[in-house]
Amino acid sequence: xxxxxxxxxxxxxxxxLVEGLREHHVPTPYGPASAAVxxxxxxxxxxxxxxxxxxxxxxxxxxxxxxxNLWAFRELGVTRVLGPAAAGSLQPDVRPGDVVICDQVVDxxxxxxxxxxxxxxxxxxxxxxxxxxELRPLAAEAVGATGMTVHGEGTCVVIEGPRFSTRAExxxxxxxxxxVINMTQxxxxxxxxxxxxxxxxxxxxxxxxxxxHDDPSxxxxxxxxxxxxxxxxxxxxxxxxxxxxxxxxxxxxxxxGRALDGTPLRPGS
Numbered sequence: 001x002x003x004x005x006x007x008x009x010x011x012x013x014x015x016x017l018v019e020g021l022r023e024h025h026v027p028t029p030y031g032p033a034s035a036a037v038x039x040x041x042x043x044x045x046x047x048x049x050x051x052x053x054x055x056x057x058x059x060x061x062x063x064x065x066x067x068x069n070l071w072a073f074r075e076l077g078v079t080r081v082l083g084p085a086a087a088g089s090l091q092p093d094v095r096p097g098d099v100v101i102c103d104q105v106v107d108x109x110x111x112x113x114x115x116x117x118x119x120x121x122x123x124x125x126x127x128x129x130x131x132x133x134e135l136r137p138l139a140a141e142a143v144g145a146t147g148m149t150v151h152g153e154g155t156c157v158v159i160e161g162p163r164f165s166t167r168a169e170x171x172x173x174x175x176x177x178x179x180v181i182n183m184t185q186x187x188x189x190x191x192x193x194x195x196x197x198x199x200x201x202x203x204x205x206x207x208x209x210x211x212x213h214d215d216p217s218x219x220x221x222x223x224x225x226x227x228x229x230x231x232x233x234x235x236x237x238x239x240x241x242x243x244x245x246x247x248x249x250x251x252x253x254x255x256x257g258r259a260l261d262g263t264p265l266r267p268g269s
Contacts, residue, residue, distance in 0.1 A: 002022070002024065002039045002046070002076065003046055003076060003077045004037075004039055004046045004047060004048035004073070004076040004077055004078050005045060005046050005047075005077060005078060005079055005080065006042075006045055006046070006047045006048070006078060006079075006080045006081075006082065006245055006248065007047070007048045007049075007050065007073035007076070007078035007080070007081045007082070007197075008047060008048070008049045008050070008081075008082045008084070008241060008245075009050055009051070009052045009069070009081070009082070009083050009084065009085070009188070010049055010050075010051065010082075010084055010238070010241065011049075011051035011053070011055065011057070013234045013235075013238060014049060014084070014234075014237075014238045014241055015038055015040065015049040016238075018040045018041070018042055018047070018049075019040065020040050020041065021038045021039065021040040021049075022038070022039055022040070023036040023037065023038050023039075024036060024037050024038075024039060024076075025037075026072035026075050026076065027075075028067070028068045028071040028072055028075065029071065030065060030067040030068040030071055030113075031065055031068050032065065032068060033050060033065060033068045033069045033071075033072040034050060034051060034052050034053065034054045034059055034064060034065065034068075034069055035050060035051050035054055035055045036055075037049065037050050037072055037073075037076065038050075039076070042242055042245045042246075043242070043245055043246040045245055045246075045248070047245060048073060048076050048078055050069055050072065050073070052064055052069060052184060052188070060161060060162040060183075061160075061161040061162065061183035061184045062109070062111075062112065062160055062161055062162065062183070064184065064188075066112070066113070066114075066187050066188050066191055067113055067116060067187075067191060069188070070188070070191040070192055070195055070197070071116075071195075073197070074195050074197070078197060079196075079197055079198065079252065079257065080132075080135065080197065080198045080199075080200075080248055080252075081192045081197050081198065081199045081200075082135075082139075082200055082202070082241055082244060082245075083184075083185070083188060083189065083199060083200065083201045083202065084201075084202040084204065084237055084240075084241055085182055085184055085185065085201065085202070085203055085204070086182070086203075086204055086206045086226055086230050087100065087156065087180040087181060087182040087203035087204065087205055087206065088164075088180065088181045088182070088205070088206065088207050088208065088209040088221060088226075089179070089180060089181075089205045089207065089208050089209060089212060090157070090170065090173050090174045090178050090179055090180060090181055090209050090211075090212060091174065091179050091212070092208075092212060094151060094154070094179055094180065094205055095149070095205060096205050096206060096207055096208070096229050097148065097149070097204075097205065097229065097232075097233055098148065098149040098150070098151060098204075098205045099143045099148050099149070099150050099151070099202055099203060099204055099205070099237070099240070100150075100151040100153075100154040100156075100179055100180050100202075100203040100205065101131075101136050101139045101140045101143070101150065101151065101152055101153065101154070101200070101201065101202060101203075102130075102131060102153070102154050102155065102156040102179075102180065102185070102201045102203055103129070103130075103131055103136060103153040103154065103155070104129075104130060104153075104154075104155040104156070105130045105155070105156050105157075105158060105185055105186055105189060105190075106155060106156070106157040106158065106176075106178060107158055107186045108157055108158060108159050108160065109158055109159065109160045109186055109187075110160055111160075112160075112186075112187055113187070114186070114187035114190060114191070115187075115190075115191075115194060116191065116194050116195070117194065121264045121265070122264070123194075123260070123263045123264060123265055124263065125190075125193055125194050125259050125260065125263065126259070127190055127193055130189050130190070130193070130199075131189065131199060131200055131201060132198035132199055132200050132254050132256050133254055133255075134198065134249075134252065134253055134254040134256075135198055135199075135200035135244075135248065135254075136152070136153075136200055137152070138200075138244055138247045138248060139200045139202055139240075139244050140152045141247065142240045142241075142243035142244040142246075142247055143202065143240040145240070145243055146236045146237075146239050146240045146243070147236070148233070148236055148237075148240065151179070154178075154179030154180055154203070155177070155178040155179050155180075156178070156179070156180045156181070156182050156185050156201065156203060157173050157176075157178045157180075157181050157182075158181075158182055158183065158184070158185045158186040159181060159182075159183055160183070161183035162183070164209075164210065164220065164221050165181065165209055165210050165211065166210065166211075167210045167211045167220075168211065169210075169211070170209040170210040170211025170212065171211030172211070173209070173211070174209070174211055174212055180203045180205065181209050182203060185201060189201065193256065193259050194259065194260075196256060196257045196258070196259045196260060197256065198252065198254060198256040198257070199256070200244075202237065202240065202241065202244075204229075204230060204233055204234075204237050205229075206225070206226045206227075206229040206230050207221040207225055207226055207229065208221070209221060
């Protein structure tokens with residue numbers, strides 16, 4: 001099995017320019033990952049790519065085996081995870097085509113396996129700051145270098161899916177001051193923290209959510225529109241991800257790698 005230090009949740013659109021990729025099926029205690037992991041080299045760094053929705057986008061968000069995906073990265077030695085994803089906007093000034101580097105998460109999912117620690121020992125991991133403080137400014141810099149409009153912070157509300165929000169739900173999220181809406185950030189980002197991996201999100205805005213505009217006759221988001229905007233921007237998002245890989249320092253200077261300090265797995269640290 002090859003080694004990798006950086007993991008990217010992205011499909012063929014993200015690694016199409018990377019030469020010498022080889023795919024590997026990585027077994028995990030949690031069943032199969034969404035797809036084979038493609039491993040290669042970017043800017044002298046060993047990088048693993050995994051399409052979270054499967055090779056043909058056949059897995060809806062609620063059916064993704066998040067634990068298997070993160071564990072597969074862990075088996076390869078990944079310590080930094082980059083999570084580009086499509087997202088809807090909840091605020092008028094966050095526009096389609098923009099990218100938000102989120103700093104907070106609100107979980108509105110239900111029933112998803114969301115921890116590696118099911119017992120017999122209780123392990124509680126702090127997640128007050130869900131995203132890596134070292135990677136977030138580097139991600140914003142990499143996005144800005146592509147010419148895309150970048151928002152350096154924002155709160156992502158994660159819904160169960162696969163349905164989109166009602167106007168009332170969307171209006172509630174907007175009034176709470178949250179910025180983007182997505183279906184995959186939880187438990188993906190939290191599971192990375194449990195494995196002491198750094199995690200950063202790059203939310204590509206594909207639409208305005210249903211309650212952002214007061215006009216009840218405004219056209220609600222559709223799957224077709226999401227894919228259209230994502231496809232129109234995927235090349236620049238890919239360039240941003242590859243640019244972020246180049247900017248990541250070799251040594252970590254953040255708290256993500258010490259997430260288990262003070263737990264029964266590492267007491268007294």
